[in-house]
Amino acid sequence: MNVLKKEQINRQPFELLLDQKTIAKRIVELGEEITRDYADRAPLLIGVLKGCVVFMSDLMRVINLPLDIDFISAASYRNGTKQDKEIYFDSSINTPIKNRNILIVEGVVDSGRTVASLIEELTKQKPRTVEVATLIDKPASHRWKLDIKYKGFTVGNEFVIGFGLDNAQKYRNLPFIGRVVEK
DSSP states (O other), rough: OOOGGGOOOOSEEEEEOOOOHHHHHHHHHHHHHHHTEEEEESSEEEEETTTTHHHHHHHHOOOOOOOOEEEEEEOOSSSSSOOOOOEOOOOOOSHHHOOOOEHHHHHHHHESSHHHHHHHHHHOOOOOOOEEEEEEGGGGGGGGGOOEEEEEEEESOOEEBBBBBBBBBBOOOOEEEEOOOOO
């Protein structure tokens, strides 16, 4: 397999924050925890596009349970590293969620605005439970009170790219997480 290396990516300066092996190990641990917690109920994983794609594909393969998946598109960073004033929801969930056990899967929880808005909207449809799984949590950036049950990694307020996370729609394909270095 051809693996991208830090020195091959020269457009956006960054420092390696989490390597592939560390990320893979933590995703397996999260999958085991979710498998235990949902042992008697089949979860519906709702991925928040686009940042969740790599994380969710790895996570769902290590959850040893029957499960369903769906996606919703939400964006608060559309043009770089500065958060927009609005959250953009571009699609709706097609799977009925009434009385379902919902697990929202996020790539990164920053201010918490997207997750809080999504929980509020989903709760109106009367699911049995709603929990959150995120690869990256930035609690210092939270502006909404959140209960994130499954956290891959906790980082500071830095802007991160890779493993599905982007800067202006680029760098999602990096197989690791990098911290953006401002020029």
